[in-house]
Amino acid sequence: MRLPVRWRLIVQNAFKRWTRSQDAREVLAAASLQAWLSFAVVIPAVLALAALAPGARDFFKLPFRTSLACLVPALAVGIAFALLHRGRQRLETWGWLCLLPGIATLHFFLASLMALAAMPGALVFAAGLLFTAGYHGRMHRVAPSQPFVALGTAVALGLAALLSRTEQHLALLAVLSPLALLLELYAGSFALEHDRARAETEQLRAAVQAQLLEQQERDVGRLSQALVQILGYNHDINNALMSVSAAADMLSVMGVQRNALPRAEFEELVREVNEGLTRIRDMVVEIRQKGRRSVSSEPENVDLVPVLESVRTSLGWRFPDVAIELQVEGPAKALVRGGVTTMRRVVENLVLNACEGNGARGAAKVDITARTEPYSGRLELLIADDGPGFAPEKLEAPIEGLSTTKPHGTGLGLYTSECLIRASGGTLERGNRPTGGAQLRILLPRELR
Template sequence: MRFPAYRPAKLAYLLSFLGLVIACAAITDKLVLKREVETLRNDGDQRLAQYSSTLARDIGQYAVLPKTVSLDPRIAALLTDPNNRARLRQVDDYLQTLNDQVGTLDIYLIAHDGHVLASSNWNQPDSFIGRDLSYRLYFREAQPGKVAEFYGIGTTHNTPGYYLSSAVSVAGQPLGVVAVKVSLDQLEKSWLQAESPALLSDENGVIVLSSVTGWKYSTLRPLSPTLQRQLDDTQQYNRRRLQPLGLITRQTLDDNTHIVELRNIQTQPPAFATTGLFLTKTHAIKGTPWQLTVFYDLAISRNLAHTSAALAAAGVALLLAGSLLIAARRRARRTALRNVELSASNTRLQQEIRERREAERHLKAAQDELIQASKLAVIGQMAAGVAHEINQPLAALGTLSDNAREFLQRGDSQTAQFNLERISQLVLRLGNITGQLRSFAKRAGTELGAVDLAVAVEHALSLLDSRLRKTSVVLRRTAPDETLYVHGNALRLEQVLINLLGNALDACQDHPSGSIDIGWQCTGARVRLWVADNGPGLSDEALSHLFEPFFTSKPQGLGLGLAISASIVRDFGGSLTAGNRPQGGAEFELDLPVGNQHEAH
């Protein structure tokens, strides 16, 4: 009560102080939450790309199986003469053996009237033989030479699966359908290792795969009465009760990203949080009407934002309080003891800063370890999938070799030659799979120096000499008279050149007057090298995803070559770009730093 005149000023100063702290906390909370949401969106894109690639691989390894089985002469012979018991037993044994080898759930042959004629489970009490499956979509939509795809729940065992089917015909006359049932349980189990839920929905909005057991066979939206009757007629879900999941969209960030709310959804045991606000990312599976969706619990991000806001507010409050304290001490000119105390306070603040920097260093190290662990996990998952990737070609090799032997015995050398060529293609495919996976897994650790660009090009062309001689493609080189050195590694640069030249060969090998142009020139401290062809060029989709891992326009490609090449060139301090030429064809360009020839190796 001794200084009442100062109270209004002190109150205004205190209110300003509190307003600044609150504003800092609010801004920090908003910025941190925005950053966390963006991080989750990027992580969602990576998860969706990984899940989509795994799903496409798991389904793709069986894609040619029904068509391959339909080409077996024993199948057509049985459909032509279904009362031949010896032939029926032979086909039953064949389907049973093939089913055991490739790891499918069931393989069966359906006659033209929709009744199962032969099956891999012919000797089981609950065999499919004799059952009427004419109402199934995979029977209705099967066509000769094509593979129809369908997800459904079996009406015999009540087991869900992915169905692949192909019609059997002779001289244009349909005789029946070969159906293959594949399990997707392994893919669903792999999702359980993630920290947040994921689901796969079909064209009807029905959840067919989910890491949350209670979500399976729920719907993302209510079904219309017409669609419900249609699903009951086809028994696609074996007349299961399809109830809405209960998603409530709270905010739309873009077409594929939403903030949604889930209420009163329980799992036993609760492996994931299933109540509250979630960030969802959705991705359409190419070539199918399916959609992948991943969920991220926003409670963790919101808690982190609140914690960061509290720390920021505390930091601002501490700084302002310190400023007030210093100003008060200067104005009052306290004694030397107060100066000592101020010095001690400053020392403690410096220690806190050092501790905070040390904590940030440990945090950065931990983040680096997590990034490396994540990469190793992806590589391990790819290695685990090699067995599935190789299993289907091996099964096809067995079938094709048996057919080739039978055709040779019949004297049908042309058909036998066709089967042998298919066997050779499958062997090459197996080699490509293992070779490209090794390239992807290998991390460059060799030294960099000056590389003679002309020598590297010559080595790359020598490795492709046999391919060049087998085609009519014309190779044109444009090179300066002087020797140019670039900064890099010779072997890795040759790897990039082989990839670019091989792609150019693939692009123009069917062109009646195919040509490839390769050349290089020096501009200042940079060297530009180009590889161009007169093939069909690159589509807009290819240009936008060209250097992404697993993107490919080749039927037998893995989509790793250009991604690896771009990574190698970046390690050199350069860049790899692509575009279409005005006169037609594609052009790839390397931009590399000039190397010091005294460092040549």
């Protein structure tokens, strides 16, 4: 009693796994009522031509009525399935069970044509059987772990063998039947592996996007905190300026009216001015330090190759339709304030802008080239794309923040990158390529040897 229960559970789990691996929308589209009605019109016409048309009649020697009778089960099951699922978006368990005999009867019809036709024509129908078996194997994810469609195909081929006209037909079916089953299993297994790889890719892409969103949230949080602090400093500076201004007004009055105040009050005003100026100076220094963020005081020698590879990989997941090509000519090292962090931030902002384009149209290809500038010996980094390029008025105007053509952009990417490059003693030049698209040219100092 325990063995049948165990096998029943194995079959049930395999059947559930098979149904979960299906694309119900693709199955329903292929087995729609319109498709089966077209099949019911076209296939009998083809059979009539093969059986009755001059030339084809002698080639195939196909009995028309018998072959048409072999078609009836496939049409009946297929049209019934289409009617039961008309307007549905998904299949229930009973629907999947109804699908299996529909596939088997179709394979039986194709195999019966092999058994009924004369030997040269039987080879033509054999090609149709192999193609259909491979197609169904891929679409229905046939695999050794879920062989339900393959079992139906095996039964259909066995029944068709009973219709064989000669021993040659029987031998042909004996050879092609295993081949059709293997093709069905191979195509289904390949489709399952492709689905698994695509699912892993989607999971990895989702993880990368989640990390990007998390990083953006942290950046927004730090920016919000910095803005709050800067607004607080602005309020404090205004208060300090008002105090200094009031004290300065009193001192100016005293300059006109000598001995207007006692010495103690005069010294108090001077002390108030000095303290206010000191507070303003301290707050300005602190704002400058916060504005520098992670940029260190001394430049660091950065190897650009791993930075560029990392940016190409991360943005490649985010923009799979954009071909990001990398070319490095010779040593690619530069002195950058903030080290690898700053360099990655600059390159990622600029390549991201190239991929996004102007918001309506992005680039299909981005070329990144790192080489030594022949005249100055500095590192030259070129980022070129085939997107819409820069508008002429943008090239004439200086790079400014909060200026962008993208609907949801901020314009801070190019502006921040230009500031960081300039802080490292480099330059950023914009332009358009003669063949179309934008090009950015970055020059960075290199370590002295």
